[in-house]
Amino acid sequence: xxxxxxxxxxxxxxxxxxxxxxxxxxxxxxxxxxxxxxxxxxxxxxxxxxxxxxxxxxxxxxxxxxxxxxxxxxxxxxxxxxxxxxxxxxxxxxxxxxxxxxxxxxxxxxxxxxxxxxxxxxxxxxxxxxxxxxxxxxxxxxxxxxxxxxxxxxxxxxxxxxxxxxxxxxxxxxxxxxxxxxxxxxxxxxxxxxxxxxxxxxxxxxxxxxxxxxxxxxxxxxxxxxxxxxxxxxxxxxxxxxxxxxxxxxxxxxxxxxxxxxxxxxxxxxxxxxxxxxxxxxxxxxxxxxxxxxxxxxxxxxxxxxxxxx
Amino acid sequence: xxxxxxxxxxxxxxxxxxxxxxxxxxxxxxxxxxxxxxxxxxxxxxxxxxxxxxxxxxxxxxxxxxxxxxxxxxxxxxxxxxxxxxxxxxxxxxxxxxxxxxxxxxxxxxxxxxxxxxxxxxxxxxxxxxxxxxxxxxxxxxxxxxxxxxxxxxxxxxxxxxxxxxxxxxxxxxxxxxxxxxxxxxxxxxxxxxxxxxxxxxxxxxxxxxxxxxxxxxxxxxxxxxxxxxxxxxxxxxxxxxxxxxxxxxxxxxxxxxxxxxxxxxxxxxxxxxxxxxxxxxxxxxxxxxxxxxxxxxxxxxxxxxxxxxxxxxxxxxxxxxxxxxxxxxxxxxxxxxxxxxxxxxxxxxxxxxxxxxxxxxxxxxxxxxxxxxxxxxxxxxxxxxxxxxxxxxxxxxxxxxxxxxxxxxxxxxxxxxxxxxxxxxxxxxxxxxxxxxxxxxxxxxxxxxxxxxxxxxxxxxxxxxxxxxxxxxxxxxxxxxxxxxxxxxxxxxxxxxxxxxxxxxxxxxxxxxxxxxxxxxxxxxxxxxxxx
Numbered sequence: 001x002x003x004x005x006x007x008x009x010x011x012x013x014x015x016x017x018x019x020x021x022x023x024x025x026x027x028x029x030x031x032x033x034x035x036x037x038x039x040x041x042x043x044x045x046x047x048x049x050x051x052x053x054x055x056x057x058x059x060x061x062x063x064x065x066x067x068x069x070x071x072x073x074x075x076x077x078x079x080x081x082x083x084x085x086x087x088x089x090x091x092x093x094x095x096x097x098x099x100x101x102x103x104x105x106x107x108x109x110x111x112x113x114x115x116x117x118x119x120x121x122x123x124x125x126x127x128x129x130x131x132x133x134x135x136x137x138x139x140x141x142x143x144x145x146x147x148x149x150x151x152x153x154x155x156x157x158x159x160x161x162x163x164x165x166x167x168x169x170x171x172x173x174x175x176x177x178x179x180x181x182x183x184x185x186x187x188x189x190x191x192x193x194x195x196x197x198x199x200x201x202x203x204x205x206x207x208x209x210x211x212x213x214x215x216x217x218x219x220x221x222x223x224x225x226x227x228x229x230x231x232x233x234x235x236x237x238x239x240x241x242x243x244x245x246x247x248x249x250x251x252x253x254x255x256x257x258x259x260x261x262x263x264x265x266x267x268x269x270x271x272x273x274x275x276x277x278x279x280x281x282x283x284x285x286x287x288x289x290x291x292x293x294x295x296x297x298x299x300x301x302x303x304x305x306x307x308x309x310x
Numbered sequence: 311x312x313x314x315x316x317x318x319x320x321x322x323x324x325x326x327x328x329x330x331x332x333x334x335x336x337x338x339x340x341x342x343x344x345x346x347x348x349x350x351x352x353x354x355x356x357x358x359x360x361x362x363x364x365x366x367x368x369x370x371x372x373x374x375x376x377x378x379x380x381x382x383x384x385x386x387x388x389x390x391x392x393x394x395x396x397x398x399x400x401x402x403x404x405x406x407x408x409x410x411x412x413x414x415x416x417x418x419x420x421x422x423x424x425x426x427x428x429x430x431x432x433x434x435x436x437x438x439x440x441x442x443x444x445x446x447x448x449x450x451x452x453x454x455x456x457x458x459x460x461x462x463x464x465x466x467x468x469x470x471x472x473x474x475x476x477x478x479x480x481x482x483x484x485x486x487x488x489x490x491x492x493x494x495x496x497x498x499x500x501x502x503x504x505x506x507x508x509x510x511x512x513x514x515x516x517x518x519x520x521x522x523x524x525x526x527x528x529x530x531x532x533x534x535x536x537x538x539x540x541x542x543x544x545x546x547x548x549x550x551x552x553x554x555x556x557x558x559x560x561x562x563x564x565x566x567x568x569x570x571x572x573x574x575x576x577x578x579x580x581x582x583x584x585x586x587x588x589x590x591x592x593x594x595x596x597x598x599x600x601x602x603x604x605x606x607x608x609x610x611x612x613x614x615x616x617x618x619x620x621x622x623x624x625x626x627x628x629x630x631x632x633x634x635x636x637x638x639x640x641x642x643x644x645x646x647x648x649x650x651x652x653x654x655x656x657x658x659x660x661x662x663x664x665x666x667x668x669x670x671x672x673x674x675x676x677x678x679x680x681x682x683x684x685x686x687x688x689x690x691x692x693x694x695x696x697x698x699x700x701x702x703x704x705x706x707x708x709x710x711x712x713x714x715x716x717x718x719x720x721x722x723x724x725x726x727x728x729x730x731x732x733x734x735x736x737x738x739x740x741x742x743x744x745x746x747x748x749x750x751x752x753x754x755x756x757x758x759x760x761x762x763x764x765x766x767x768x769x770x771x772x773x774x775x776x777x778x779x780x781x782x783x784x785x786x787x788x789x790x791x792x793x794x795x796x797x798x799x800x801x802x803x804x805x806x807x808x809x810x811x812x813x814x815x816x817x818x819x820x821x822x823x824x825x826x827x828x829x830x831x832x833x834x835x836x837x838x839x840x841x842x843x
Contacts, residue, residue, distance in 0.1 A: 165426050166419045173404050173415055180402035183366070184416030184467070185387030296405070305367060 008140040013251035019151040021230040024202030031195035034173035034299030036092035039227025040099030042207030045101035049208025050218040069203020122134040161243040175295030178302035191269030232281040315378030317506040323372035334530040344574035347517030347524030351772035355407035362397040395468025396477040405453035601651035612635040613816035626807030646666035674759035687739025692720035722774035723752040744775040
């Protein structure tokens, strides 16, 4: 029992980057903007978040600046694909490289190469009064840092917004059939740009979380492919916030498991465990057709005067 | 017509797509409480004009006034605010939403912003639905609904927004005759309740049945606006086709101008267009023996068909859709591998041979699904025309395609076949239906086919384009091409075919020689009357 509680308590923080980045991906995607620059944006978010909290001395400020910088990349993606109708995949890929380069550059300029890398304090945990005192459950769910709670609350809000409000109805319409949405007076371009900015911001926060929770330092490889996994996670979760949570739990669980396998030295190579999320995604995409539905106009730009689409 | 200001007045509307002038100072005036027909051929500018009115296209010049007040319509939102609603040919619906969700999308709703409450709108939709006779279940998911019902959803969308002017773009194309009557009744109810309805169509019979007045458009201009009582089908047809022959109009149109007796009757169109052609000779130019083909679901759809055709013969195949026509056409065209049987053209057995050999045997196929199977919509007209002749010596240089020559040829085809397009580099998907068919025909005829397979070649085409297709078919037969014509239009089949067979459940069930066709008997045969099981 104790071991399970310990495992769950480790999995929850490990879920945060997945949840935040994947919900950001879903947020953009449901409006029709398919962002593929997550990996880069997470590295950039990590670098910016780290450097700002190091120089200002506040993790909160670091998180916000990381969100703003990643949001700027989202703005570029949004404007380039909706106003100029450039290919979403190509722009996303370019932004991935740009963000990656910018992250290393910023760190080199600000820190340089040192034998003793600078450290920031990791996030404190905020045990929730009363709830955290419940045996086992308290340790598992109610004794974490603020971003853990935020990630979950945010997922709930996103679900509510998309499925339980009139604005959400209009919002999803932009990804399902932009021509229809446009013909009914929905501002497709604005919706998509806003979604792209907010979605990218969340991805940035997901990146900033990494140096703040694990090591307190920044390294270029610290995102370690999570950004690419997040794209798989969006598909695995059928682009629906509620299932993203479940998928993130699975991905984070595998990550923790792989780490343990490495430490404990059990028979299974940890690389194999790390492969499992990808294989799971493929399996789901192959067999669960109804489940694996995606916004119909995901990644497709909308041109009002073209007869081709819609 | 009435003393008050017109409901809608469009003046001097110009819209250009590159060098093509789609609307050339177009005019339209619609009175309150009237059903106004907007009539014209493919590419006459009807839909373009209405897209301008609905804010989907931005006009280069011109003014729009509604109820006497000038309005600026730059987006569909402006149009909705001005009380204009439009039902498009392809429905603009979110497939995964319910009927009610589709209808309320984009509107303000009662209740707090943070809570979506659809109970009131649902009642409203039900109320509108019964008031206008547009029956639909407000809770149904749209993608599960048949076309006729989805169209009602589209109309309800406009009515829910309280439109004063409703545009219907070719609404009857996919409806059954019964549904068409229902639609026309609903339109009358709308007019009785104070709306104005604009009906875009190229079917003269429809406007005569449903409209109070009609405006005829041609080449992006208004030719005439007439009241129903003051005109008849013949006069409208004459205006629509255009008696005057301006430059660029194909010969088919010249011939069509002589046809005014009854333009709804395809047979007459053909009769007047029929050139002298040699009697069919050389029986056995095309031989099909015991052909068996499975459909996509693995069911045997063609069950042992045999036939023999001579050079220059047109063989008509009549049948209700879904009796194996698609599979038969595809197998004979070499697109679908048959289970068994032989297809031989001028002595060459082709079943099982690679596509290259089918092309070398000069088989050309004009499929039923133009947009899906006929062209590559995201490629240019020139590229589409090259398909299949990429190995032709005319457009090759050093093992590569000589695009300059290909574009040159495309430009020639655009002129010869009167394709309305922005030159060889226009995207095929941007063309209208009639023009896409012209591209497909141009490509088919470029092969100088010895077997031409046509499947519903004139469906959805206007008179001039239909006429054009018939002309081309006759030109091909005169050159010795055998034509296999599969169609659901019996008039067309009777008029064109040298021999008519009926297909039912994958088998030929009747045969008639030209001039001996009993339409009643053909109809019964198509329906499987007299066939066992």
